[in-house]
Amino acid sequence: MADVSPIIEDERLKREGFATKLMKRPELGAVAGFVAITLFFLVTASGTMFTLSGIMNFMTPAAQLGILAIGAALLMIGGEFDLSIGSMVAFSGLVFGAFVVTFGMPLVVAIPATFAIAAAIGVLNGSIVLRTGLPSFIVTLAFLFILRGASLVGLKVATGGSTQLRGVRDAIGDDWLAPLFSGDAFTGLFSWLAEQGVIDRFPSGLPKVPGIPVEILWFVAFALVATYVLLRTPQGNWIFASGGDENAASNSGVPVRRVKISLFVLTACCATLVAVITVIDAGSTDARRGFMKEFEAIIAAVIGGCLLTGGYGSAIGAFFGAIIFGMVTLGLTYTDIDQDWFQVFLGAMLLAAVLFNNFIRKRVTGER
Amino acid sequence: MSGDTTFHHGDPGTDAAPIVAMRDIEKHFGNIIALAGVSFDIRPGECHCLLGDNGAGKSTFIKTMSGVHKPTKGEILLEGRPLSFSSPRDAMEAGIATVYQDLAMIPLMSVTRNFFMGREPTRGKWLFKRMDIERANAVTMDEMRRMGINLRGPDQAVGTLSGGERQTVAIARAVYFGAKVLILDEPTSALGVRQTSNVLATIDRVRKQGVGVVFITHNVRHAMAVGDRFTVLNRGKTLGTARRGAITGNELQDLMAGGQEMASLEGSLGGTV
Numbered sequence: 001m002a003d004v005s006p007i008i009e010d011e012r013l014k015r016e017g018f019a020t021k022l023m024k025r026p027e028l029g030a031v032a033g034f035v036a037i038t039l040f041f042l043v044t045a046s047g048t049m050f051t052l053s054g055i056m057n058f059m060t061p062a063a064q065l066g067i068l069a070i071g072a073a074l075l076m077i078g079g080e081f082d083l084s085i086g087s088m089v090a091f092s093g094l095v096f097g098a099f100v101v102t103f104g105m106p107l108v109v110a111i112p113a114t115f116a117i118a119a120a121i122g123v124l125n126g127s128i129v130l131r132t133g134l135p136s137f138i139v140t141l142a143f144l145f146i147l148r149g150a151s152l153v154g155l156k157v158a159t160g161g162s163t164q165l166r167g168v169r170d171a172i173g174d175d176w177l178a179p180l181f182s183g184d185a186f187t188g189l190f191s192w193l194a195e196q197g198v199i200d201r202f203p204s205g206l207p208k209v210p211g212i213p214v215e216i217l218w219f220v221a222f223a224l225v226a227t228y229v230l231l232r233t234p235q236g237n238w239i240f241a242s243g244g245d246e247n248a249a250s251n252s253g254v255p256v257r258r259v260k261i262s263l264f265v266l267t268a269c270c271a272t273l274v275a276v277i278t279v280i281d282a283g284s285t286d287a288r289r290g291f292m293k294e295f296e297a298i299i300a301a302v303i304g305g306c307l308l309t310g311g312y313g314s315a316i317g318a319f320f321g322a323i324i325f326g327m328v329t330l331g332l333t334y335t336d337i338d339q340d341w342f343q344v345f346l347g348a349m350l351l352a353a354v355l356f357n358n359f360i361r362k363r364v365t366g367e368r
Numbered sequence: 369m370s371g372d373t374t375f376h377h378g379d380p381g382t383d384a385a386p387i388v389a390m391r392d393i394e395k396h397f398g399n400i401i402a403l404a405g406v407s408f409d410i411r412p413g414e415c416h417c418l419l420g421d422n423g424a425g426k427s428t429f430i431k432t433m434s435g436v437h438k439p440t441k442g443e444i445l446l447e448g449r450p451l452s453f454s455s456p457r458d459a460m461e462a463g464i465a466t467v468y469q470d471l472a473m474i475p476l477m478s479v480t481r482n483f484f485m486g487r488e489p490t491r492g493k494w495l496f497k498r499m500d501i502e503r504a505n506a507v508t509m510d511e512m513r514r515m516g517i518n519l520r521g522p523d524q525a526v527g528t529l530s531g532g533e534r535q536t537v538a539i540a541r542a543v544y545f546g547a548k549v550l551i552l553d554e555p556t557s558a559l560g561v562r563q564t565s566n567v568l569a570t571i572d573r574v575r576k577q578g579v580g581v582v583f584i585t586h587n588v589r590h591a592m593a594v595g596d597r598f599t600v601l602n603r604g605k606t607l608g609t610a611r612r613g614a615i616t617g618n619e620l621q622d623l624m625a626g627g628q629e630m631a632s633l634e635g636s637l638g639g640t641v
Contacts, residue, residue, distance in 0.1 A: 253486030
């Protein structure tokens with residue numbers, strides 16, 4: 001902050017402590033939760049959870065959820081919900097699978113085409129919400145069912161009766177674009193590290209962890225870009241403004257409609273990215289892909305500090321929210337605790353996060 | 369604070385040409401005549417108070433002035449040229465800014481982010497075009513200081529400001545972005561004594577910068593404290609415009625309420641109104 005003139009002291013203003021400043025970060029809850037959960041598993045879980053392969057083990061599902069969660073977080077900050085992202089994963093998976101297997105398209109055509117269709121559905125979602133003024137909750141709930149049903153029917157048409165479309169791997173072969181969306185990155189580095197004995201290796205000399213799964217890289221990159229856009233660009237300001245108060249924002253010249261429609265497109269594209277990655281990875285797609293992911297993504301965003309009412313939240317928070325989610329999901333298997341406690345754990349965390357966020361919001365806005 | 373002078377008044381003089389002149393404005397909504405011939409003008413550097421009781425047509429009139437409504441009859445002159453606004457945006461671009469009661473402020477966002485909402489300063493090009501946070505923060509702190517508000521920091525949320533301070537942020541924002549005419553819609557109606565005097569002081573500061581202020585209120589004392597001219601609206605018509613010193617607070621009060629009834633009411637209430 002560049003100060004142009006000396007600040008006139010006001011005796012009524014107390015100096016702001018470091019703790020108070022920290023309290024104002026929307027992602028504080030998520031970071032604190034992340035530390036607490038890590039400590040919890042460090043104590044209760046077996047040591048293998050925090051070995052390199054253990055970390056990759058929970059980071060992979062966390063990354064897949066996280067890509068959705070960051071999109072959901074931006075949309076929530078913009079004041080809307082998208083309950084159709086889970087079904088969108090299945091639908092995009094079907095579209096992508098059909099393009100690759102049924103129509104034999106190369107990835108360079110199939111991937112942009114899939115994204116274009118997803119974007120169109122995002123525009124449709126957003127336009128209906130904005131045109132009718134209905135809550136996005138209801139409109140996208142409709143699309144949750146429409147897209148899920150369409151995926152089922154579409155799969156049956158594409159495969160002649162089955163709800164699973166196989167043969168994606170064979171159709172792709174060694175397409176030059178495939179490494180961007182599947183497998184592991186930095187394999188060379190990892191085998192070198194294994195040779196040097198820095199990381200664990202099998203008796204054959206191959207590293208136990210061949211590299212970083214690409215979805216983790218996508219996840220980290222997306223979190224960074226989303227944070228930059230939110231905090232350092234005019235568009236980020238527009239997202240906060242649109243979610244904070246639609247009328248106030250448009251009275252001040254913020255293109256609220258454009259912002260919101262872009263965000264619906266973004267969530268649909270996030271779902272598509274996850275669909276492409278998982279379909280290539282598994283070599284097949286089915287109609288249950290992304291089941292319940294819309295709720296998990298919203299939970300991760302809320303744990304990350306997003307307010308349900310919009311206008312407040314952070315992408316970094318959603319990043320940690322998704323990691324917490326991944327750790328809890330897989331972490332319990334490393335402990336003596338019955339895994340079925342997972343959902344209880346999650347619900348309790350969601351409740352704690354909402355209460356905490358509510359408290360923080362009151363502090364920030366000075367409500368009493 | 370009674371009718372006496374609280375602030376130093378600029379002398380806009382009768383010779384200064386009005387920035388905006390509204391002539392015989394009529395506005396009908398179906399068969400309801402909301403405005404039945406209102407004339408009003410605003411000169412640079414003056415505070416022109418528009419007084420009227422509830423339902424007198426104040427809101428309809430300022431919405432006409434700020435481009436929300438199109439007048440059914442009558443003309444609007446901007447610096448002498450006839451003009452018709454088709455949207456609030458047109459009026460804003462012509463330099464007519466309106467600070468509404470709901471303020472167009474977002475409590476959860478910082479003062480800086482609110483100040484520059486929709487008009488963010490940027491630096492860099494294309495993909496690297498980003499919000500110039502340092503400049504935005506510096507400008508905000510500076511403008512707020514000029515209005516007599518010490519922020520804890522530019523990242524302080526607007527929700528933590530008092531009602532009067534929020535009004536001031538909204539006014540400072542409008543002036544910073546080049547308002548020539550500032551329409552304030554009952555800025556003091558929901559405020560306490562202390563905050564009201566802060567807002568009145570802000571009006572005075574803005575006026576001294578050469579901005580014409582249209583101050584809508586139904587509180588005669590607030591109007592008398594800063595007004596240079598007073599126009600009273602009653603039942604959709606202007607009852608005339610008086611210069612400061614040519615009219616007393618009681619006379620204004622009587623005009624607003626339609627003298628007769630007020631006198632009898634005051635009798636029964638023992639002169640407390």
